[in-house]
Amino acid sequence: MYHIKELQEKVNHSIAKSEIGREPFSLYAPITYTLSVGGKRIRPVLVLLSCNLFSDDIDQAVDAAIGLEIFHNFTLLHDDIMDKADVRRGNPTVHKKWNENTAILSGDAMFIKAYDFLLNCKSAKLHQILTVFNNTALEVCEGQQYDMEFETRNHVSETEYIRMIELKTSVLLAAALKIGAIIGGASDTDTNLLYEFGKYIGLAFQLQDDLLDVYGDSRVFGKEIGGDIVANKKTFLLIKAKELANELDRKQMEVLLNDKTKSREEKINTITLIYNKLTIKEITQQKIQEFHQKAMAYLNEVSIASERKTELINLAETLIQRKK
């Protein structure tokens, strides 16, 4: 069995040696830039870990793993244009470093490169793998669309929010596990159990992200605390707070979040106080735990000796308990 660190290195090594660029270099430079900036390589590691549950030959899954990582980075590239985000992982985003047209077109080319890597996959189940990938890719777009729509809506229900993050974040983690399992030769039952495991880990992962934005340590988190509050983003915390607040607090929240004259500090402090009063932190942690338990129940059913599952369990815990 491989360790997470080894797999991350394998992924980074494969990305570094893959020759993505050719002429015109101006099209490919933003792609290699985006991929070199790094990140945790969660999705490709999940592909390899999942394959490794069923097979010791994980090299057969490397191309699919890289394909998923490229796809993920493509979505970030285009999302950053739409969200007008200037910085990603401490570096200027592509549309800032180059320009918007380059970001659109290099993003498109990057998406095609993701398919290229998936097509390299020597699996007899290529059609099944591509179908999973394609359905997932479409769902990720749907998630981004809902996310943008929620920005202009006043009310978003908890159910709607969970569905949005399932589409935008969870299904890709789930698909990574599913594709890895298919390549590793898993049964359909195990493949689907791993998909469900990934889906719930993804939900917990995103709620942890929401939580860190308010209750994280900015020195560890790597970005400023309270960004979601200032942006009036409908996170799990805000949705839950609006649901549980009394009339007075709800009114205060709504006025404050929409008030452009109020300072960043005032917004963050006041909203956090209301969150504290309503025990939003604990409610969110409980929800995270609930998703985590659901995920573990699915993983438990996968017909593999439990000692082979250790690394996957570790990774899931890292994702959920992360401080950054």
Place this chain on the structure above:
Amino acid sequence: MYHIKELQEKVNHSIAKSEIGREPFSLYAPITYTLSVGGKRIRPVLVLLSCNLFSDDIDQAVDAAIGLEIFHNFTLLHDDIMDKADVRRGNPTVHKKWNENTAILSGDAMFIKAYDFLLNCKSAKLHQILTVFNNTALEVCEGQQYDMEFETRNHVSETEYIRMIELKTSVLLAAALKIGAIIGGASDTDTNLLYEFGKYIGLAFQLQDDLLDVYGDSRVFGKEIGGDIVANKKTFLLIKAKELANELDRKQMEVLLNDKTKSREEKINTITLIYNKLTIKEITQQKIQEFHQKAMAYLNEVSIASERKTELINLAETLIQRKK
């Protein structure tokens, strides 16, 4: 053998009955809008015609045909954002009718739908088909990148220009023919001959477009004459004129094309006069004929009775001799 009209109807019918939309409708509405606006359906018709050369069962190629049409429309959608084009086929472009974010994201989803249709293809040669498609898609992006780069360059050579239009326009027509032939069961030799045929038809097609922009009849052409001149676009005509002009005329052209104070009419009239003096129209027509002949030589070698090639020959002639 099917006639072009029948195939266009088949394509339109298949697009109309394909259920592309689901929730969120805001993501899918721009896709159905773009596809319903129509166009000549050249690429899917080429897929079907090419398949029909080798097989009477063209239904097996319909999904691939629709996939290519969706891909082509996706490239137009994203190109229109980059080119800041407000109108396409007499209708507002997606980024005008909705907004830029919608155009980016719906474009991405559209691209994924193109793969969906290709994946539906029941061919045993799916891997080969997807590889052709993927390579072509990347080349189309490269073509668009060169096209944008040429805008900011002062000098573009004829060779560079031909390579750019080969990537941006020709390879997709070529790939349509190649994919149709693969599905129809053609030999590798015939498949590659049809690719070359399509490539040269594509080059002739694009030069005809350049020609119509200056020498077309605006009532038939459907857009205003001289748009390329006003935009200082490095078309085949301009590149050739700069190459053949004397020092004085070249200087006049360069100053005029970059002069923002000069009227549209003055630019068009003066440049056209220089074109006329240099017989640019005839030179371009000759180049078109040259490409057409090369294309026909490749088609001639395809090991199919010549009477089966009639419709393909007709379509090629329509594309090259078109007035709009």
